[in-house]
Amino acid sequence: MYTFHFNKEVLAMPTLRPSTAGDACMSRSGLYRAAREGRLERIARGIYLPADAPAADWDWIEAATRRRDATICLTSALAYHELTVVIPAALDVAIPRGSRTPATTGAIAWHQFDRPTFEIGREEIPIPGTDQTIGIYSAERSIADAFRMRGEVGYELAREALKEWLRRGGKPTHLMEIASRLPRAKSPLLQALEALA
Template identity: 70%
Template sequence: MEALRPKGAPDAGLSKSALYRAARAGEYDRIARGIYRPADAPAADWDWIEAAARRADATICLTSALAIHDLTDTIPDTLDVAIPRGARIPATQAAISWHLFAKETFDLGRTQIPIPGAELQIGLYSPQRCIVDAFRLRGDVGHDLGREALQEWLRRGGKPAQLIAIAARLPRAKGPILQALELLA
């Protein structure tokens, strides 16, 4: 079911006050400030719903995306979400780490995926983009994350040329990727 916001309540046949009463009565779950979902809706990740409801261009990145692609054993304690640099970082109740990525390269390796159990979609970076970002931002995410993900990706048959093509388009990425590939070869 779609996340419902008070301003969209009339589209669902409710007034704002009726939505609030329904939420108090247990007919709607309050996901976050201003975001509600029917209580009988299928199970869904509320953090994903909040990120997608707050920013249509929200894109799962870094450790969170590597975990989705099963390229790391690290369990992220927050949802890593990228938005274009210059955008306002939304206030959220969920455990979301917002990252600002350059507008010119924001869509590189980005796809939209449906949020399971919801009618919303959220962006997700490709495994190759996530590995390159882990090397590029190794000072923030740690040096081991990128190496671990790269080793697993290569073990599954990943092609180094794909990584180098993406790394060449992102700042501070090509050198560390080439060094890591050299060491692993």
């Protein structure tokens, strides 16, 4: 009978795909057998975690696995930065405009952002429970995006996030610097800052 063992390298990289089964010293058929036997848990089509892996956000893992440039944005990024109490129904993830939108099984809302501005305010954060990382937009970029896409996310969300960010000591000059580099963000954000002043 096949016994599934994790070596140190695999413990550092618990997410497995059929193409990475060799990293766990197993064949593709061994990976599928381990999943059938309950030693691996299928979190999405073609993505597996060890059954005893630490708790992790499966949508984050699926988004990062499907697209290396996946970036948490809009309401999901505002929630991560604790700038809203709104709990998004799906994980908001940006990819560069013109990219193929991946087929996913998780609750992921894919958004296409302009390529020339895609990297503005983007950073990488670790996905807890894995060795993977995922992109996320900074609080400032997320607020600017909420204002420029207020028709999609709602003006109140943008305004409340801005108020909370200012209450915490956010610097409007830094926010306006980012907003001036994004289409349709500067004017509504400036109006909101003036109204709150």
